[in-house]
Amino acid sequence: MKKSPRTLKRSTGKLAAVLGVSALVLTACGAAPDSGGDDSAASSHPGAADYTGCIVSDSGGFDDRSFNQSSYEGLMKAKKDLGIKTKQAESKAKTDFEPNLNSMVKGGCNLTITVGFLLADATKDLAEKTEDAHFAIIDDDSIDLPNVKPIIYDTAQAAFLAGYLAAGTSETGKVATYGGINIPTVTIFMDGFDEGVQYYNEKNDEKVKVLGWNADKQNGTFTGDFENQGKGKTTTTNFINEGADIIMPVAGPVGLGTIDAVKDANSNGKDAKVVWVDSDGYESLPSGQEFVLTSVMKLMGEAVENVITEDLDDEFDNTPYVGTLENKGVDLAPFHDFDSDVSDDMKSQLDDIKADIISGDIKVESPSSPKK
């Protein structure tokens, strides 16, 4: 007798269920751990066990592969290294900022890190009301209060290096960049990148073009948000069709669309590369590392951990922390797979430029750079 499709289906279903249950049972057979035994790491910082470090994200959430995530990882690292307690609150929209912050301060946070300029109003209000709580705000330096430490970055410096490298590496003579939304923390990357390309043209008498950003008009290509990867893919495909072979997406997770587009294009005979931003894409990306020429890194984790350590040691101050090439707050990532493709000459030129930027001989000026 032939089994009807339905019975067949049902028996496979049963089989799956049996398998599933046995898998559960098997995994549940482990031995119980010994109770007791507190293995909390001894901390070199007295009072760490009573110290609570907190973080409130902006609407990107802690998994945005961008500044929320880096800052969160900094806090988690501080938790591990210093033995402090932590609390975190993700905001879904601006309207969540105030309640989230209130809840942190009411929950006894010693230092609260707020991520992004959108949180500035809420941070300022609360910092004025609760003078004994400390705050650190990332990417904003509008607040001048004794208990608020701004953490900002002169990202244009590192992006300048990336622009120079891209211009020198491009074979088509066209490079491209696009952003998520036209806001200073995004356009500062694009400004630096553009300036680096122009500097390369000037020094080498070349005419490498930048698509997607007009530094004079402060306008260019934006996908409109930090979520829609499809738009990142379309935008990148358009750039590649226009002849660009190096693309720098400044749009958090939207940049994953660029990786997709480059993968497609390269399997069709193109040779496109990506400059990742915020973190070292070679390490943080789930796939497509082979397309990452380099990354413009904004090392927020380190800054966060430093601020917490300082606060724990009673050395909190409100002087803004400005990440630069000099203090390694921003940097160009290693070339990884492309290391052999980047000539030694180019590497030494980049080193020289970096030294010149640090010494002030080359001035990278973006309207979005931190005001001195």
Added chain:
Amino acid sequence: MNDPVDGPGPGPVAPDSETPAGEPGSIPGGADAGNSPAQLAEASGPDPQASLMTRITTGNGMVSVLAILLSLIVGAILIAATDERVTEASSYFFARPMDLLGAVWTSVSEAYVALFRSSIFNTQADGFANAIYPLTETLTDATPLILAGLGVALAFRASLFNIGGQGQIIVGALLAGWVGFTLDLPAGIHLILAMVAGIIGGALWGGIAGVLKARRGAHEVIVTIMLNYIALYFLLYLLTTPGFQRPGSNNPISPNIDSSAAYPLIFGSGFRLHYGFVVALAAVAFVWWLLNRSTTGFELRAVGANPLAARTAGINVSKAYITAMVVAGALAGLAGTAQISGTERALSSDIAASFGFDAITVALLGRSKPMGTLFAGLLFGALRAGGVGMQSNTGIPIDIVLVVQSFIVLFIAAPPLVQAIFRINTGKKKSKTTTARTAGTGGAA
């Protein structure tokens, strides 16, 4: 959904009822027996589509309560499943089974206790003010939800699916905000003008959809969704222009509104609760009056029940559609004002958060009735406020709260599922509802 072109269904029997439709007037109209024309429509046999829509939007309250309960259970399962302690204890379930149950109990109870403590009453706080702080947070968060929810509910009653709450809130907030930070007026007048601007903005945005529906038959779902995008990108554009930015900054955030254009705080600066909440309560009363006591409301409900019958009865269907969308938009505009003049004080790209969409859930849960919307808004406000404390005190991701909210919608949209789970005797129930419906007929006629 009832389109003007759709005729009533072929048979006189509602598709889901085994008993014949009750004879109108056979049972005297009960005072409490919901005079919703939607129910009237079911009794008189509309097409199956309309019946589904009206069943989902105006079904019975028990399903709402059970949907909330089920969603909380699903939430508890997710909380337990994602908790590391539970995962750990489950690995040695057979060695020490009580550990797993203990871990599940701890993680779920911690979460829901934290949810309660940060939304209703904080039992651990020192002092009464701190203890009721969570409740005031709930009321604050509920304010825009109630107002926008009323807008969606009102449109539902006219059988219009208003997805445009988001856009209406944005335009309302945009105009109110502009009035708030550019004009310089004495306190009182400034706030009233900001409210009026918010109402006009929302009404305009809702009205566009209403006019297109009434005059050209353009489907309101499509139109309102598109208007959401237009409003959002218009706002994003404005925020890149100097007129909508703070002096000396090119961040996309507007200047703060003057304090004269802000809703005063009800309990002083320690609490966020503002008089926008009182406006929301007034709006509930207004919508109740509009729907149940005014001629306009009667026309809206009649059109919602059956546009063709309403037209035959001499009701101007086009006018009813426009009115419904204008008033719905105005209510959403007030929600925008509650945001800008109440809590946010400055325009930014996500001034509307997700209130326009949450409002749909609120209206569904409230069964498109003003009081129901009020309570649904309060519940969602409590979930929002409680979610904050839940994630900061127990580390459970805020997404769990969103999942609970989403499951509420799912269960409401699928009443048979809830009935099956709780084994509600549908046959018995039917005859009861039919009685209620018949009674409803008497009440509305």
